[in-house]
Amino acid sequence: MLGVNEPYISGKELKYLKESIKSNELSIGKFKGKFENKIKQYCKSKYVSLCSSGTSAIQVALHTLGIKENDEVIVPTFTFIATINAVIYNKGIPVFMDCDDNCNLDIKKFNKFIFENTFKKGNNLFNKKTKRRIFAVIPVHVWGGLVDLSEITKLCRKSNLKIIEDAAESLGSKYKIKKLKNRSSGTIGDIGCLSFNGNKIITSAGGGAILTKSKKYHQKANYLINQATDKQFNYIHNNIGYNFRMSNINAAIGLAQLEKISFYIKKKKLINKFYREFFKNSEHLKINEFPKYSNNNYWQTTMIINLKNPKLVIKKIRSSLIKYGFSIRQAWHPCHMQIPYKKFESYKISNAPKISSRLICLPCSSFLKKKQLLKICSIISKNIK
Numbered sequence: 526m527l528g529v530n531e532p533y534i535s536g537k538e539l540k541y542l543k544e545s546i547k548s549n550e551l552s553i554g555k556f557k558g559k560f561e562n563k564i565k566q567y568c569k570s571k572y573v574s575l576c577s578s579g580t581s582a583i584q585v586a587l588h589t590l591g592i593k594e595n596d597e598v599i600v601p602t603f604t605f606i607a608t609i610n611a612v613i614y615n616k617g618i619p620v621f622m623d624c625d626d627n628c629n630l631d632i633k634k635f636n637k638f639i640f641e642n643t644f645k646k647g648n649n650l651f652n653k654k655t656k657r658r659i660f661a662v663i664p665v666h667v668w669g670g671l672v673d674l675s676e677i678t679k680l681c682r683k684s685n686l687k688i689i690e691d692a693a694e695s696l697g698s699k700y701k702i703k704k705l706k707n708r709s710s711g712t713i714g715d716i717g718c719l720s721f722n723g724n725k726i727i728t729s730a731g732g733g734a735i736l737t738k739s740k741k742y743h744q745k746a747n748y749l750i751n752q753a754t755d756k757q758f759n760y761i762h763n764n765i766g767y768n769f770r771m772s773n774i775n776a777a778i779g780l781a782q783l784e785k786i787s788f789y790i791k792k793k794k795l796i797n798k799f800y801r802e803f804f805k806n807s808e809h810l811k812i813n814e815f816p817k818y819s820n821n822n823y824w825q826t827t828m829i830i831n832l833k834n835p836k837l838v839i840k841k842i843r844s845s846l847i848k849y850g851f852s853i854r855q856a857w858h859p860c861h862m863q864i865p866y867k868k869f870e871s872y873k874i875s876n877a878p879k880i881s882s883r884l885i886c887l888p889c890s891s892f893l894k895k896k897q898l899l900k901i902c903s904i905i906s907k908n909i910k
């Protein structure tokens with residue numbers, strides 16, 4: 526059965542893999558530098574550090590920026606659980622925000638929270654209710670559609686709030702807004718984090734990257750990823766780091782995939798267009814819009830089910846699609862409602878649970894053919910009659 530987003534091997538993956546195996550460069554080798562440089566070039570990011578996953582990238586980003594125990598981090602509730610877990614790994618405390626209709630961080634509510642519920646003391650921002658320092662915000666560019674960071678960067682800078690972009694899903698998405706024109710996702714905040722998991726727009730069979738314009742952050746992130754090694758020869762480690770390096774084998778696959786990213790984005794756009802066209806007159810099914818202020822990578826097309834019992838309809842659609850070898854996924858269950866995270870503060874969340882119960886992720890692998898898309902669409906249509 527096909528997953529919602531399967532990898533598409535279409536370039537030099539095998540060639541590069543063979544090269545790294547033949548040269549006995551499995552963990553360390555030339556593909557790491559090549560992949561890093563290609564990301565730098567493609568995203569126009571000054572520094573890039575490869576790591577083992579998108580989750581480890583966010584974990585290290587928070588550590589690099591200097592999070593302290595019990596610092597609060599503002600996070601959207603509508604994201605993959607990894608975003609929140611990375612805060613907890615650093616002994617931080619999440620404060621959950623709602624999402625807007627693009628499924629991204631609700632900027633209006635975020636601004637309101639900062640104005641009404643926080644105060645500044647010295648150089649830091651504090652939560653009025655908990656008196657804890659608020660250290661950072663993690664905007665997540667959901668499904669590849671960008672959060673309008675032009676709206677929050679000034680406020681964050683004034684409040685000394687660090688920005689870590691969770692750009693796990695948005696490699697290749699760029700802003701159209703004047704202030705950020707042509708800037709890539711992941712390059713606006715203090716640090717941006719990418720994921721190359723198997724389901725992403727490109728994959729390295731698992732991996733991530735940390736993007737930054739700061740040399741200081743870059744050096745610290747690299748140090749942490751590599752077990753905080755101060756002297757390699759005699760194993761001196763003056764701090765506690767992580768084994769979060771990406772292997773050369775993973776980088777070889779990642780490089781080959783990145784060489785073809787324009788091709789994948791083109792395919793994703795066509796898939797989105799197909800679904801949009803097919804359901805444009807549907808009374809009950811609505812293909813979600815991507816933000817208008819950005820050129821998005823269209824990584825994941827999603828659909829809202831506007832019927833009385835969406836749970837039942839989703840169940841029916843799912844079991845019919847399975848018979849033909851296709852799968853769908855329901856949207857994330859909001860993170861503030863997940864058992865480990867219920868006890869943390871959430872701010873005026875109303876939209877995320879509504880969207881979550883009605884939204885499905887449609888099959889979007891870049892290799893899907895028109896014939897397959899047509900089949901998927903007609904199965905879905907049949908199930909709402």
Ligand SMILES: Cc1ncc(COP(=O)(O)O)c(C=O)c1O
Pocket residue numbers: 578579580581604605607608665691693694719720721722732733
């Ligand atoms: C929004 C978001 N954040 C973080 C991650 C974590 O990335 P990884 O799976 O590479 O750890 C993912 C994807 O898996 C994601 O979709």
